[in-house]
Amino acid sequence: xxxxxxxxxxxxxxxxxxxxxxxxxxxxxxxxxxxxxxxxxxxxxxxxxxxxxxxxxxxxxxxxxxxxxxxxxxxxxxxxxxxxxxxxxxxxxxxxxxxxxxxxxxxxxxxxxxxxxxxxxxxxxxxxxxxxxxxxxxxxxxxxxxxxxxxxxxxxxxxxxxxxxxxxxxxxxxxxxxxxxxxxxxxxxxxxxxxxxxxxxxxxxxxxxxxxxxxxxxxxxxxxxxxxxxxxxxxxxxxxxxxxxxxxxxxxxxxxxxxxxxxxxxxxxxxxxxxxxxxxxxxxxxxxxxxxxxxxxxxxxxxxxxx
Ligand SMILES: Cc1cc2nc3c(=O)[nH]c(=O)nc-3n(C[C@H](O)[C@H](O)[C@H](O)COP(=O)(O)OP(=O)(O)OC[C@H]3O[C@@H](n4cnc5c(N)ncnc54)[C@H](O)[C@@H]3O)c2cc1C
Numbered sequence: 040x041x042x043x044x045x046x047x048x049x050x051x052x053x054x055x056x057x058x059x060x061x062x063x064x065x066x067x068x069x070x071x072x073x074x075x076x077x078x079x080x081x082x083x084x085x086x087x088x089x090x091x092x093x094x095x096x097x098x099x100x101x102x103x104x105x106x107x108x109x110x111x112x113x114x115x116x117x118x119x120x121x122x123x124x125x126x127x128x129x130x131x132x133x134x135x136x137x138x139x140x141x142x143x144x145x146x147x148x149x150x151x152x153x154x155x156x157x158x159x160x161x162x163x164x165x166x167x168x169x170x171x172x173x174x175x176x177x178x179x180x181x182x183x184x185x186x187x188x189x190x191x192x193x194x195x196x197x198x199x200x201x202x203x204x205x206x207x208x209x210x211x212x213x214x215x216x217x218x219x220x221x222x223x224x225x226x227x228x229x230x231x232x233x234x235x236x237x238x239x240x241x242x243x244x245x246x247x248x249x250x251x252x253x254x255x256x257x258x259x260x261x262x263x264x265x266x267x268x269x270x271x272x273x274x275x276x277x278x279x280x281x282x283x284x285x286x287x288x289x290x291x292x293x294x295x296x297x298x299x300x301x302x303x304x305x306x307x308x309x310x311x312x313x314x315x316x317x318x319x320x321x322x323x324x325x326x327x328x329x330x331x332x333x334x335x336x337x338x339x340x341x342x343x344x345x346x
Pocket of ligand 1: 239240241242243263264265267279280282284294296298299301302305315317321333334335
């Protein structure tokens, strides 16, 4: 039996479920397979029907105790003899993945965006050299295949047609970490879930409040290009692109964004792109359904007056 583990996190259910698509592809290539979802303090109902097994590790280990959580996962992977371990390439997956790979004495393919097969063996495809080429990593059947998978790439199309067996493991231990301070994050949304995004880039120099006001009035969420994160005007979690998040909104308004390849790599299956740019030759304009040539700052103010 080819046992595939996907790492589940109740904080990021939508992306974690995309791992099922990858698991199904790898499993169907082998023939006889089972998919196990593994995670900490999970809500069974969220996953019931999608998996063959759900291993819920009940624990008091806090979610940022990556070292101890990795140790627990190592024991689970060894115990159940998983041939494949998949995690989403979010901050948690990127912290756990490499540590778990070292413990398992195997390699890890990070940021997988596609899978191909050659003579029955998987080739995991990932961007390399800043996304300028796609590298195919051939994976050895003798070792555990470990990958982190880019969120938003593998479209989740499974239905709840399985009887998911629940296995509960318990780890109660003394917490070695102590919380010294908690700072509330002002941005509580996840741009990956947004259906309507207003993105702004380096063409917006000032008046950022107007953009948030516009987004609020239009029911959109705000995202940014990398230059804005580098300017210190937004957090990395709001960045779209190769080194940011991949988004699939129905509508994307790009204000003063050039549309560099690294930014555009973060746009997947967007229905409508509207760009506002002083330069109609900016790359984003060639991808846009509607191009408004002009000052994006002025555009935002004029639109606010109309709303
Ligand atoms: C390894 C690597 C990873 C990267 N990852 C990312 C990533 O994940 N996401 C990302 O976004 N970038 C990423 N980048 C950076 C990327 O190459 C670009 O530098 C960046 O996207 C440019 O941001 P921008 O379009 O906001 O700024 P700029 O390139 O400065 O473009 C500003 C745009 O605004 C227009 N403009 C200027 N003034 C106005 C105005 N008043 N009104 C309207 N339009 C105006 C200009 O014509 C121009 O098109 C990465 C780069 C590297 C090397």
